[in-house]
Amino acid sequence: MISRRDFSQMVGLAAAGATIAACASAPTASADQPAGHTAFRSYKQVDAGVLNIGYAEDGPADGPPVILLHGWPYDIHSYVDVAPLLAERGYRVIVPYLRGFGSTTFLSDATVRNGQQAAVASDVIALMDALNIPNAVIGGFDWGARSADVVAALWPDRCRALVAVSGYIIVNLADNLKPLPPKAEYGWWYQYYFSTERGRQGYQENTHDFNELIWKNASPTWSFDDATYDRSAAAFANPDHVEVVIHNYRWRLSLAPGEPRYDELEQRLAAKPVITVPTITVSSDFDGPAKDGKAYRQQFTGRYSHRVLDGIGHNVPQEAPHQFADAIIDVAGH
Numbered sequence: 001m002i003s004r005r006d007f008s009q010m011v012g013l014a015a016a017g018a019t020i021a022a023c024a025s026a027p028t029a030s031a032d033q034p035a036g037h038t039a040f041r042s043y044k045q046v047d048a049g050v051l052n053i054g055y056a057e058d059g060p061a062d063g064p065p066v067i068l069l070h071g072w073p074y075d076i077h078s079y080v081d082v083a084p085l086l087a088e089r090g091y092r093v094i095v096p097y098l099r100g101f102g103s104t105t106f107l108s109d110a111t112v113r114n115g116q117q118a119a120v121a122s123d124v125i126a127l128m129d130a131l132n133i134p135n136a137v138i139g140g141f142d143w144g145a146r147s148a149d150v151v152a153a154l155w156p157d158r159c160r161a162l163v164a165v166s167g168y169i170i171v172n173l174a175d176n177l178k179p180l181p182p183k184a185e186y187g188w189w190y191q192y193y194f195s196t197e198r199g200r201q202g203y204q205e206n207t208h209d210f211n212e213l214i215w216k217n218a219s220p221t222w223s224f225d226d227a228t229y230d231r232s233a234a235a236f237a238n239p240d241h242v243e244v245v246i247h248n249y250r251w252r253l254s255l256a257p258g259e260p261r262y263d264e265l266e267q268r269l270a271a272k273p274v275i276t277v278p279t280i281t282v283s284s285d286f287d288g289p290a291k292d293g294k295a296y297r298q299q300f301t302g303r304y305s306h307r308v309l310d311g312i313g314h315n316v317p318q319e320a321p322h323q324f325a326d327a328i329i330d331v332a333g334h
Contacts, residue, residue, distance in 0.1 A: 049126030054103030059087030071142020073211035100244030115248025121150035141165035219313025278334035
């Protein structure tokens with residue numbers, strides 16, 4: 001899920017059990033758009049960096065590349081309706097499983113099952129290198145938006161343009177040590193749960209039901225069915241899933257160390273680098289009062305626009321595939 005500090009003003013949907021009041025915005029999007037696809041055109045594997053990465057692909061092999069990144073607790077099927085829309089427009093669409101999800105596995109048992117932001121974003125660069133992609137339009141939400149932000153900030157030559165749901169959500173560890181108002185803290189209950197051994201064990205034993213609860217709380221107006229959830233839940237059976245997820249959230253709270261190999265990257269990210277590539281940020285009801293994007297506008301110095309989707313929860317590409325695809329197409333034309 002997104003960074004707790006970036007949205008300290010937010011009323012946690014998990015705590016409220018209801019949608020947050022809409023702000024003035026662009027025209028309302030429907031949260032009940034029917035899903036048109038249940039699978040991707042093709043699934044592939046490639047060795048990339050420390051991983052063997054599983055990914056879906058659609059569109060012409062020589063088309064302009066678009067890389068779409070999912071979050072937690074989701075998987076590549078968040079883009080199952082976005083990919084064909086982009087493929088029809090001639091884009092080569094690549095949707096990888098993040099480390100700890102689906103068919104993405106570590107090449108060595110000795111590699112740390114690390115969920116810190118620099119590691120996950122470095123996987124994107126490794127995948128691009130493995131597929132001989134010099135640069136791409138990159139889009140994402142949740143962990144995927146953070147990775148896309150990091151790539152755009154640290155490797156702007158590799159990111160031709162960016163679509164980031166919830167905006168600039170690069171983790172700042174020093175900021176994350178500062179307390180939030182009680183209501184905001186309550187909204188991040190699962191992060192504190194994961195900081196305990198009971199939380200690790202509980203997540204290990206109840207992954208399917210735990211993540212379904214997160215889906216419902218983060219997207220309370222999205223009427224997904226069991227088949228839709230179970231299709232993504234299969235990705236949580238990855239043998240490294242629990243370890244990567246627990247490390248991610250403990251690292252964010254400075255309760256678990258990162259790897260020294262990523263120290264230099266994290267130092268650069270701690271300086272809150274601006275993003276210079278063309279960018280469209282997208283917010284939804286999940287972002288609450290922060291949905292106007294003003295809190296992070298100054299972090300984007302290139303060509304920029306912001307879109308608000310009322311009536312949509314956190315899983316923006318799956319709940320509003322046409323709007324997400326439109327953002328990719330529009331930013332690619334900048």
